[in-house]
Amino acid sequence: MRDKFVYSPWIALAPAMIILMVLLGASLFYAIAESVGYISTIGQAEVSLEAYRNVLTQNNEFWISLAFSLWISVAATAISSVIALVLAIWLSRHNSHADTLALNWNLAFPHLVWSVALLLFLAQSGLFARWAASLGWIDMPSQFPVLVRDRYGIGIILSYIGKEVPFLTIIILAVLRSQAVGYDVVAENLGASRWQRLRYVTIPQVMPALIAGDLLVFGFIFSSYEVPALLGVGYPRALPALALRFFLDPDLRARSEGMVMSLIITVIVVVVALVSLKIGERQQ
Amino acid sequence: MKRLASRLVRVGLYLVLIAPLLIFIAYAFSTRWFFPQPFPTEWTTITFQRALHDSRTFSSVTQGLWIALLVSIFSLIIGFPAARVLGLREFRGRQLAWLLLFLPTVIPPLAIGMGLNILFLRIGLAGSIFGVALAHLVPTLPYTVFTLSSAFARFDENYEYQALALGASPIRTFFTVTLRLMMPSLTVAALFAFLISWSQYLLTLLIGGGRIITLPILLFSAASGGNPATIATLSLLFIAPPILVIALTARQLNQHGNLIKNQF
Numbered sequence: 001m002r003d004k005f006v007y008s009p010w011i012a013l014a015p016a017m018i019i020l021m022v023l024l025g026a027s028l029f030y031a032i033a034e035s036v037g038y039i040s041t042i043g044q045a046e047v048s049l050e051a052y053r054n055v056l057t058q059n060n061e062f063w064i065s066l067a068f069s070l071w072i073s074v075a076a077t078a079i080s081s082v083i084a085l086v087l088a089i090w091l092s093r094h095n096s097h098a099d100t101l102a103l104n105w106n107l108a109f110p111h112l113v114w115s116v117a118l119l120l121f122l123a124q125s126g127l128f129a130r131w132a133a134s135l136g137w138i139d140m141p142s143q144f145p146v147l148v149r150d151r152y153g154i155g156i157i158l159s160y161i162g163k164e165v166p167f168l169t170i171i172i173l174a175v176l177r178s179q180a181v182g183y184d185v186v187a188e189n190l191g192a193s194r195w196q197r198l199r200y201v202t203i204p205q206v207m208p209a210l211i212a213g214d215l216l217v218f219g220f221i222f223s224s225y226e227v228p229a230l231l232g233v234g235y236p237r238a239l240p241a242l243a244l245r246f247f248l249d250p251d252l253r254a255r256s257e258g259m260v261m262s263l264i265i266t267v268i269v270v271v272v273a274l275v276s277l278k279i280g281e282r283q284q
Numbered sequence: 285m286k287r288l289a290s291r292l293v294r295v296g297l298y299l300v301l302i303a304p305l306l307i308f309i310a311y312a313f314s315t316r317w318f319f320p321q322p323f324p325t326e327w328t329t330i331t332f333q334r335a336l337h338d339s340r341t342f343s344s345v346t347q348g349l350w351i352a353l354l355v356s357i358f359s360l361i362i363g364f365p366a367a368r369v370l371g372l373r374e375f376r377g378r379q380l381a382w383l384l385l386f387l388p389t390v391i392p393p394l395a396i397g398m399g400l401n402i403l404f405l406r407i408g409l410a411g412s413i414f415g416v417a418l419a420h421l422v423p424t425l426p427y428t429v430f431t432l433s434s435a436f437a438r439f440d441e442n443y444e445y446q447a448l449a450l451g452a453s454p455i456r457t458f459f460t461v462t463l464r465l466m467m468p469s470l471t472v473a474a475l476f477a478f479l480i481s482w483s484q485y486l487l488t489l490l491i492g493g494g495r496i497i498t499l500p501i502l503l504f505s506a507a508s509g510g511n512p513a514t515i516a517t518l519s520l521l522f523i524a525p526p527i528l529v530i531a532l533t534a535r536q537l538n539q540h541g542n543l544i545k546n547q548f
Contacts, residue, residue: 009370009375012365013365017381017384019421020388023396023422028399101534104534105301109304112504112507117304117308119507127310166301216390224393226485230508269391
């Protein structure tokens with residue numbers, strides 16, 4: 001009877017693997033083909049690296065967008081992890097179902113919706129501006145500081161912080177709750193101060209998970225389109241927004257350059273994710 | 285003092301988490317809420333009703349639901365056998381299989397969408413519900429397999445052997461034993477596949493090519509320059525299914541948590 005269940009595992013894996021590999025492989029193939037100027041729709045079959053050269057040397061906006069995207073991703077990730085760390089350590093002292101539930105609740109709000117909410121709160125005619133006006137701090141909407149659709153990406157960063165803090169907090173809380181309370185108590189008995197326990201016991205415990213989570217968050221922010229497109233300005237643009245604008249350009253040469261940018265984003269994100277995976281594995 | 289501080293942190297956290305829902309409700313159900321007024325003065329359901337009866341909103345909701353439904357069914361059927369061997373078997377290349385499943389979760393939808401856009405235009409899948417659903421499998425299938433395989437890791441095959449030994453046919457065993465035992469995880473996996481598809485923006489935009497308009501696409505264009513009441517109403521429609529799903533699975537998570545606690 002048991003023999004019935006013994007078959008090559010790859011037969012069972014085949015449907016999922018084939019679909020994913022065909023879709024990924026095809027999209028990668030067409031992306032590379034288009035990026036080297038192989039555009040079959042207009043009969044151009046000549047391979048050239050012109051689009052790469054244009055993006056990397058001719059196109060100043062690419063470098064500005066790359067720097068802008070790095071700034072958003074690093075700032076949002078760093079601020080989120082600090083807040084999440086403090087919050088998780090604080091919440092871990094009391095084991096509460098309600099907290100986990102509240103943090104999971106955040107999953108119900110896609111990034112797009114969360115950004116829309118931020119827009120309604122922080123725009124110059126938004127809720128906070130209204131409150132400031134009724135408190136007499138400002139007279140007109142235009143006096144309210146520009147916090148969304150601003151040149152420095154403040155709105156974008158705030159939006160990501162709102163989404164990533166709960167995400168990272170859940171990760172850190174999971175580590176803290178899975179660890180024996182013992183370490184902390186032992187350190188206390190050995191005379192460690194509160195700060196020393198935090199510095200030498202708690203933080204080293206959560207660090208690998210936090211770094212792995214941070215890298216995933218960084219990769220996600222660096223490559224996602226909706227939030228910077230909605231909460232950003234025309235210049236400087238986040239790299240994914242620039243790539244899509246080039247890709248949708250009627251000029252087919254611009255399309256190739258959009259593809260080049262998207263491939264650069266992909267390479268960066270995949271490398272970061274693999275590093276994150278390695279760190280996560282070592283932890284186990 | 286310490287208790288007070290920790291209570292304050294908690295209240296602050298809960299406030300931040302509930303705030304988006306509150307502001308959507310405030311904007312969607314009020315009217316003539318002019319600038320300096322700190323709170324809505326006139327409450328009404330007219331804006332909300334008008335948005336509900338708008339044909340574009342209606343068709344975006346139904347299209348989104350269809351696509352998400354197709355995606356969760358496909359993900360379950362395709363992911364089930366893969367999850368089973370990954371959860372229950374040790375074999376050469378298992379690591380490789382995991383890595384191949386992990387890749388689609390990190391490759392940005394931007395790159396996938398741009399590449400598939402060209403392919404699907406050529407083979408005539410662009411702008412169709414089926415094409416969009418197929419593209420959505422890239423982000424949903426891995427998560428389905430992850431969820432189901434961790435359930436299979438706790439699955440006891442002896443139940444199946446027993447049913448077979450007692451003379452049940454393999455098909456009957458599958459439906460009455462395997463599926464029955466896996467039902468909770470199948471539900472969770474299906475719901476999450478549904479959610480990922482439901483909230484997909486970029487893949488739908490690039491594959492749907494302006495012909496498939498789902499709620500996120502409608503919301504995005506409204507948020508780029510529409511009036512707050514419409515934006516808030518669309519947002520409420522958009523988050524209704526996710527909130528429902530989180531509420532449903534939360535109970536299940538709690539049940540599992542209690543099970544684990546009972547064992548100690």
